[in-house]
Amino acid sequence: MIPLPITDATLTTALGVGLPAHLQALQAQRCGLRPCDFEDVDLPGWIGRVDGLEEVVLPEQLRAYDCRNNRLAWLALQQDGFLAAVQAARARWGAHRVAVLLGTSTSGILETEHAYRRRDTGGALPPDFRYANTHSTASLARFVAEALAITGPSWVVSTACSSSAKVFGDAQRLVEAGWVDAAVVGGVDSLCLTTLYGFHSLQLFAADICRPWDAQRAGVSLGEGAAFALLQREPAAGQSPLAQLLGVGESSDAHHMSAPHPEGALAAAAMRQALAGAGLAPAQIDYINLHGTGTPSNDAAEDQAVQSVFGRELPCSSTKGATGHTLGAAGGVEAVISMLALRHGLMPGGLNVRERDPALGIHYLQANRTQPLRHVLTNSFGFGGSNASLVLGAA
Amino acid sequence: MSQALELSVLGVGLVGPGLPSWDEAQPVLRGEAPYVPAPSLVPPPQRLPTAERRRAGAAVKIALSVADAACSDSGRDPSNLATVFTSSSGDGANCHALCETLAHPPGPDRLVSPTRFTNSVHNAAAGYWHIAVGSHHASTSVCAYDDSFAAGLIAALVQLPGLAAPVLLVASDTPYPEPLHATRPLPDTMGVGLVLAGAGAPGARARLRARLLPVAEAGAATPCHDAALEALRVRIPAARALPLLEAIARRRPARVVLPGSPQLALAIELEFAP
Numbered sequence: 299m300i301p302l303p304i305t306d307a308t309l310t311t312a313l314g315v316g317l318p319a320h321l322q323a324l325q326a327q328r329c330g331l332r333p334c335d336f337e338d339v340d341l342p343g344w345i346g347r348v349d350g351l352e353e354v355v356l357p358e359q360l361r362a363y364d365c366r367n368n369r370l371a372w373l374a375l376q377q378d379g380f381l382a383a384v385q386a387a388r389a390r391w392g393a394h395r396v397a398v399l400l401g402t403s404t405s406g407i408l409e410t411e412h413a414y415r416r417r418d419t420g421g422a423l424p425p426d427f428r429y430a431n432t433h434s435t436a437s438l439a440r441f442v443a444e445a446l447a448i449t450g451p452s453w454v455v456s457t458a459c460s461s462s463a464k465v466f467g468d469a470q471r472l473v474e475a476g477w478v479d480a481a482v483v484g485g486v487d488s489l490c491l492t493t494l495y496g497f498h499s500l501q502l503f504a505a506d507i508c509r510p511w512d513a514q515r516a517g518v519s520l521g522e523g524a525a526f527a528l529l530q531r532e533p534a535a536g537q538s539p540l541a542q543l544l545g546v547g548e549s550s551d552a553h554h555m556s557a558p559h560p561e562g563a564l565a566a567a568a569m570r571q572a573l574a575g576a577g578l579a580p581a582q583i584d585y586i587n588l589h590g591t592g593t594p595s596n597d598a599a600e601d602q603a604v605q606s607v608f609g610r611e612l613p614c615s616s617t618k619g620a621t622g623h624t625l626g627a628a629g630g631v632e633a634v635i636s637m638l639a640l641r642h643g644l645m646p647g648g649l650n651v652r653e654r655d656p657a658l659g660i661h662y663l664q665a666n667r668t669q670p671l672r673h674v675l676t677n678s679f680g681f682g683g684s685n686a687s688l689v690l691g692a693a
Numbered sequence: 694m695s696q697a698l699e700l701s702v703l704g705v706g707l708v709g710p711g712l713p714s715w716d717e718a719q720p721v722l723r724g725e726a727p728y729v730p731a732p733s734l735v736p737p738p739q740r741l742p743t744a745e746r747r748r749a750g751a752a753v754k755i756a757l758s759v760a761d762a763a764c765s766d767s768g769r770d771p772s773n774l775a776t777v778f779t780s781s782s783g784d785g786a787n788c789h790a791l792c793e794t795l796a797h798p799p800g801p802d803r804l805v806s807p808t809r810f811t812n813s814v815h816n817a818a819a820g821y822w823h824i825a826v827g828s829h830h831a832s833t834s835v836c837a838y839d840d841s842f843a844a845g846l847i848a849a850l851v852q853l854p855g856l857a858a859p860v861l862l863v864a865s866d867t868p869y870p871e872p873l874h875a876t877r878p879l880p881d882t883m884g885v886g887l888v889l890a891g892a893g894a895p896g897a898r899a900r901l902r903a904r905l906l907p908v909a910e911a912g913a914a915t916p917c918h919d920a921a922l923e924a925l926r927v928r929i930p931a932a933r934a935l936p937l938l939e940a941i942a943r944r945r946p947a948r949v950v951l952p953g954s955p956q957l958a959l960a961i962e963l964e965f966a967p
Contacts, residue, residue, distance in 0.1 A: 340799035394907050414796040422872050429876040435836035449956035453837040453844035456815030471851040476696045477905045491795040496810030548831035550823040556811045564829050682820025
């Protein structure tokens with residue numbers, strides 16, 4: 299595929315608000331997780347919560363979209379000059395030539411969970427409940443498109459935890475088809491009872507903190523996050539992009555709804571496809587940001603998949619020990635972390651490892667490593683056997 | 694003005710209220726037989742393994758039913774196809790059950806079923822389909838509220854230039870039970886499956902040239918010829934496909950405008966081999 303410049307990006311997670319906060323947190327190997335204190339949730343576990351969302355106020359004309367997920371999106375959009383960058387892209391290409399393609403798994407479902415507690419005696423939802431603006435999976439893309447005054451093609455990809463990696467593929471294809479010149483991509487997912495109790499029901503929400511590649515790892519810590527990136531056919535004159543999108547790989551396990559293929563065969567296929575798209579050999583990748591959820595089966599499958607493509611020497615790590623698993627936002631969050639890695643030559647060490655699992659064979663970094671990076675691959679795998687890998691290159 | 698993408702429609706699947714199958718619906722879509730209102734009847738998904746069939750809800754069943762029908766109509770092996778699933782809502786009954794459980798105070802009554810949680814993901818239908826047919830190809834699941842069909846169609850057809858094999862597009866919606874139904878009143882279940890390939894694919898039922906245009910250039914959305922079908926089109930997001938299906942059933946050159954958003958539309962010209 300033709301390399302697509304990523305001119306701008308922004309990121310908000312439990313590690314902080316904006317790119318500088320994330321760079322500092324990663325450099326300091328800071329963990330953003332805390333024991334679960336979300337609403338009245340009575341489950342043991344750790345969460346990556348974004349502080350201050352309760353106080354975010356949407357502008358008057360967007361108030362109908364008010365919900366935790368869209369507040370998180372709004373907070374993130376204000377950072378790193380992202381709004382101004384989109385405004386410039388809109389002026390440059392035309393509002394209808396810019397796409398908005400975003401991933402989320404649960405959108406504003408928290409509003410519906412709250413509304414169900416406020417049903418009247420006849421069982422009706424309260425009159426202030428707004429399905430299309432909050433609950434609908436599409437709400438996120440509608441909100442962001444409206445907030446950015448963009449009128450190009452717009453949709454939400456919702457393939458569970460690969461959602462906001464796959465939007466990079468949609469953007470690349472729309473640009474290559476000549477149907478848009480730029481795209482705002484990314485993902486936003488926010489804490490809600492559906493995912494906390496849902497992952498608990500599957501025994502995947504661990505009481506212990508998330509420990510990818512640890513021998514005693516027991517499951518995920520759920521996080522929330524918002525990541526946005528602006529992809530443009532070409533950077534503006536004199537502008538140096540943040541990174542380049544070089545390759546996208548997508549595949550389906552066709553194995554099980556909520557468990558990965560044990561050998562990660564189709565995850566490996568997604569990685570190979572991303573490499574082929576980028577025109578790179580495995581040895582040309584400098585670092586992998588793993589999906590690395592910290593569940594016993596996911597890490598084992600990904601370890602095998604990475605080994606089958608890259609062998610055992612390539613430095614890899616998961617940043618979910620720092621951010622928690624941000625689900626539909628994870629692909630976007632980790633793509634932007636990969637851009638930071640490229641920009642600053644930083645391979646972030648994975649957190650919370652006490653005893654490295656001797657059954658896992660890849661070169662899993664526990665300490666930060668600094669060196670110039672040319673190419674980074676990032677993995678995102680989701681329920682339903684949905685696999686996505688991105689190859690990003692230095693600008 | 695965007696450039697045109699050319700594609701072929703290789704197969705169609707359809708289940709909706711008063712539209713039991715593509716074969717039975719074609720005379721209605723051609724205006725040769727009257728539309729007779731009837732609730733949607735979704736055939737059980739034969740392809741699903743028993744365990745998955747037991748777990749699958751209404752949203753999965755309608756999607757798999759029209760996916761299967763479209764593949765059969767195209768004569769293509771579904772294990773070779775990439776897929777795009779699009780739905781405005783996912784599984785409404787499952788969502789309602791989860792929200793009811795989660796409305797309980799903390800404690801044992803709030804614990805949800807793992808199957809319900811697994812089925813709550815928007816890509817549940819896609820996951821079950823790929824398991825059922827053993828397709829390892831790429832799959833995506835999109836949502837654009839009332840514009841979900843057009844979004845899925847755009848997502849599918851921009852894939853075609855890079856693929857050797859066709860893409861299966863599945864658009865489906867199921868109604869919510871109350872109380873969500875009152876806030877999102879979808880009248881019935883409906884599904885549309887289309888097997889799409891690049892220009893010049895052999896065995897095409899129709900050849901399409903699609904452009905993405907600002908509404909002002911594309912013109913107004915094409916209504917259905919039949920008033921009863923038009924009533925479905927405006928009430929069920931998957932039924933936004935009906936003007937396209939009418940044109941395919943009529944086998945005459947036509948131009949169809951599908952709304953893609955309040956500001957954007959897909960303008961599609963259809964041609965048929967003699």
